Amino acid sequence: MGQLTSHTLGIVNSYCMEFNIYYCIQCVTFAFRSTSAVLGVTFFVTSFLMMILLALLFINIVSTLLNVPTRQPTYEFRDADGNIFTKKRSILRLEELFLLRRNLVPLLIIVLALIHIITGDICLFSRRKHIANYFTFWTESVELMKMDAAEGVRDFIVKTTAFYVCFLLAFFGLTAISFAPVSSGAPAVFGIMWIRLAYPNIHTDQNFRYLRYIATIVFGYIVICSKTYMLLFMYKCKILRNAFITWNRRLEDVLQKRNQGTRAEQHEKRTGFDHLFKDHSNLLDLLIGCDYLFENVIESYYGTQIISICFEVYYFYRSQFSNNPLEFTGARKLDAIVIGAWVFHSLIMMFLTSTAAAEVGEHAMNGLEIIRQKGNLDHKSHDEMYFMLSLYYSFAGHFSTGKLNKINNHAS
Numbered sequence: 001m002g003q004l005t006s007h008t009l010g011i012v013n014s015y016c017m018e019f020n021i022y023y024c025i026q027c028v029t030f031a032f033r034s035t036s037a038v039l040g041v042t043f044f045v046t047s048f049l050m051m052i053l054l055a056l057l058f059i060n061i062v063s064t065l066l067n068v069p070t071r072q073p074t075y076e077f078r079d080a081d082g083n084i085f086t087k088k089r090s091i092l093r094l095e096e097l098f099l100l101r102r103n104l105v106p107l108l109i110i111v112l113a114l115i116h117i118i119t120g121d122i123c124l125f126s127r128r129k130h131i132a133n134y135f136t137f138w139t140e141s142v143e144l145m146k147m148d149a150a151e152g153v154r155d156f157i158v159k160t161t162a163f164y165v166c167f168l169l170a171f172f173g174l175t176a177i178s179f180a181p182v183s184s185g186a187p188a189v190f191g192i193m194w195i196r197l198a199y200p201n202i203h204t205d206q207n208f209r210y211l212r213y214i215a216t217i218v219f220g221y222i223v224i225c226s227k228t229y230m231l232l233f234m235y236k237c238k239i240l241r242n243a244f245i246t247w248n249r250r251l252e253d254v255l256q257k258r259n260q261g262t263r264a265e266q267h268e269k270r271t272g273f274d275h276l277f278k279d280h281s282n283l284l285d286l287l288i289g290c291d292y293l294f295e296n297v298i299e300s301y302y303g304t305q306i307i308s309i310c311f312e313v314y315y316f317y318r319s320q321f322s323n324n325p326l327e328f329t330g331a332r333k334l335d336a337i338v339i340g341a342w343v344f345h346s347l348i349m350m351f352l353t354s355t356a357a358a359e360v361g362e363h364a365m366n367g368l369e370i371i372r373q374k375g376n377l378d379h380k381s382h383d384e385m386y387f388m389l390s391l392y393y394s395f396a397g398h399f400s401t402g403k404l405n406k407i408n409n410h411a412s
Contacts, residue, residue, distance in 0.1 A: 047121040053194070053218070054114045060193040061107070064100055067093065071200055092201060099189055099203060105315040106186035107193065109342075110219065112304040113226040119300035120229045127293060134289045138239070141286060145279045146270050149243040157235055160352060164227060167345040171338070172220055180334035182319075184212070191215030230301060230353050233294050237356035240290060243283055244363040251276055251367055255374045273387035280367070280394060287364065298357075305350055312343045368395040 063069075071089040100107075124131065142149050178184040191211040192202055202208060254271050266272035270279060319335040371391050 043121075043125075047118070047125070050114060050118050050121070050222075054111065054118060056195075057107075057111055057114070057190075057193050060196040063197045064096065064193070069197070069200060087204070092204070095203065096200075099185070099192070103182065103185045103189040105311045105318075106182060107189055108311055109308050110186075110190060110222055112308045113222050116229075116300045116304045117222065117225050120297045123296040124229075124293075130289070130293060134286075134293060137289065138286065141282050142243070145243070145247075145282060147243055147246045149239045149246070151242055153235065153238040153242065156238055157231065160234065161231060163348065164231075164345070167341065168220075168224060170341060171223070174338055174341075175216060175220075180338045182335045182338050187216040187219045188212045190219055227349055229294075229297050230349060233298065234353060234356040236290050236294075237360050240283075240287060240360045241356075241363050243286070244360065244366070247276070247279055247283060248363065248366050248370060250279075252370050255370065273383050277387060277390055277394075280391065283364075284394070287360070298353075301353070302350075305346065309343065309346050309350070312339060312346060315339050316343060365395070367391070371395070 071092060073089050074086050174180065175183045175187065188203075188208075191208075191214065194211075194215070195202055199205075202211070250269075250271055254273070254276065266275065270276070316336055316339045319333065319339065368391075371388055374388070
């Protein structure tokens, strides 16, 4: 009886343990799904707010240039001490235009950054299923091709991100202490352009500083988001570069007869002709997938960044060499430090993005150079000849292959 009771208790404990494990797994799954849902909602909310913000900036900039709505002849204001004073409509208009003119270039830079962010959000959301499949395909491909495609990528991304974080800390620090007029003027005008159409005299309100604080936070958020897609793009480019380097090394070893072995060894090292061609096709699929994923993001980045850099260089020149005594005197010279740091970071990020993409194309075409150096004149086995011709057709593209087949069919 005692043995039966202990056996029964053991079974009950086992079921209880299984139930607890199952319950924990369900809780973790629910928490993960809840977190994913929250992150998804956050993405929608922030993207929607960015679109509204861009629309508000455009509408209020136009209203400022057209002086709409028209102000009353005079306005009464109360300062922080409670004193009442009046200003004429013409004076308010001059103040408004003065603020906009001094900070128009930073405002346009933020507008261009918003355009890039919104374009990236729309493109990546429309291809969200492709993103998940593409990342999964990468995991399966490196396992199939037996490659360590991530070698050195972590160090590059860490250094690039560290550079960007250092710039952000320096930029936000200069903004927090109002180091230069542009540090406080740009967020202030950025906030004015939110509600100027509804409240034309917002810059004279005694509580305007609170709006400027909020605008500074949003300003910083836009600056942070403006380069995040490029970090992901550079990461994928570096992995593709390493994969092509590894494949080129295997191809050269096989064609130079440096890596011959049994069929089992070829399968293990992926050095058979069939393995190399399948891996080459796999790499091309990964390359096409990356191109499809980032094509519109890259177009928007270069389209907005080139214009932005032109404005940045112009603003740097104007802050140092302008002879206008009403606009750039004294402390305006300090704007060169802030805008100079911005120009430097823009050029570095564009250089890193361009070189990362160029390296992929360079190493992808190095395989063709290896094939050309080997040539087709010496004696080769049927398998090697078919393999090299297949690679020639692959590097030449589908159009050339189709054209060659059409000529052969016509000749026969």
